[in-house]
Amino acid sequence: MGNMKQLLILGITLCLMHNLWGQSEVDQIMKLAIEKVKVQDYTGAIKDYNKALRMSPGNVIAYSGRAEAKYNILLYDEALRDANKAIEIKNDDAKSYLIRGQINAATKKNDDALADYSKALVLKDDLYEATVQKALLLYKLEREKEAFELVNKAIEKNGNSPELYYGRGALYNMKQKFEKALNDFNKSIELNENYNTLNVLLSRGSVYISLQEYKKADEDFSKVIELAPNSAIGYSSRGRVSYEQGNYPDAINDYKKALEIYPDNAATLFNLGMAYYKQPDLTNACECFRKSCQLKNPSACKMVIIGCSDQKKGQD
Numbered sequence: 001m002g003n004m005k006q007l008l009i010l011g012i013t014l015c016l017m018h019n020l021w022g023q024s025e026v027d028q029i030m031k032l033a034i035e036k037v038k039v040q041d042y043t044g045a046i047k048d049y050n051k052a053l054r055m056s057p058g059n060v061i062a063y064s065g066r067a068e069a070k071y072n073i074l075l076y077d078e079a080l081r082d083a084n085k086a087i088e089i090k091n092d093d094a095k096s097y098l099i100r101g102q103i104n105a106a107t108k109k110n111d112d113a114l115a116d117y118s119k120a121l122v123l124k125d126d127l128y129e130a131t132v133q134k135a136l137l138l139y140k141l142e143r144e145k146e147a148f149e150l151v152n153k154a155i156e157k158n159g160n161s162p163e164l165y166y167g168r169g170a171l172y173n174m175k176q177k178f179e180k181a182l183n184d185f186n187k188s189i190e191l192n193e194n195y196n197t198l199n200v201l202l203s204r205g206s207v208y209i210s211l212q213e214y215k216k217a218d219e220d221f222s223k224v225i226e227l228a229p230n231s232a233i234g235y236s237s238r239g240r241v242s243y244e245q246g247n248y249p250d251a252i253n254d255y256k257k258a259l260e261i262y263p264d265n266a267a268t269l270f271n272l273g274m275a276y277y278k279q280p281d282l283t284n285a286c287e288c289f290r291k292s293c294q295l296k297n298p299s300a301c302k303m304v305i306i307g308c309s310d311q312k313k314g315q316d
Helices: 002-038 042-055 060-072 076-089 094-106 110-123 128-140 144-157 162-174 178-191 197-210 214-227 232-244 248-261 266-278 282-294 298-307
Strands: none
Touching: 002 042, 002 060, 042 060, 060 076, 060 094, 076 094, 094 110, 094 128, 110 128, 128 144, 128 162, 144 162, 162 178, 162 197, 178 197, 197 214, 197 232, 214 232, 232 248, 232 266, 248 266, 266 282, 266 298, 282 298
């Protein structure tokens, strides 16, 4: 009888230890996935989240994290399924509502997106990323006054939030108030240089392009690439700097690197086509325009009609 009791205790102990080891492994995988999202390695992050979910099928953070990664590579239908699953498992998870709001906004379900952002803020009123995303959507819906009021009130409440200055900078950038945008992006970096580093640098770089400060823009985008070698947007943004200065060979190199990371990006294919078109290299330009047009880029479809009816143009 004593031996049976000892065996039972041993079995329970081994089971608990296995669960702890398993959970520890899941936590490590999740950390890796989160780090990959931070450096915009979304494909790698999805693989890690897949592995975590095989080991821990009801993991809310893994579902919402995978939704975020899929959203960032435009897999909106799959991202929405993951966000819905996360909310189904835990209906008071503010981050899941935030992510679903971003997906709904990207797919023009604006009322649903606003409802999701509002729900996220009810659950966690200091989730400033939700404040920012809601304000950006309000601005796009031509509700500019509401957008700025939302962010400004939040800044009055917490003037040390890098998220809020970044968000207001994004609003000013959309409003083409570039100096004000630059001031807010710099303030965000001043408050916390490690907050959302890649997106802040990308946003500030875009402002520098608008101000025709190309050297500073190139520095910001090059820093993004240094920090995140898998950042397709880092390469495509730096390509734009070269393009704007008429340096088409360097623009082509960066656009091609961006497409190595995400081959089916219609905008990057179009931009690469334009860089070839300016060379002029009509053969490669029209190949890019046709691929981009197949991916539903209307500007590329126009270039197929305008620039590719006679590919000998400019090569004679």
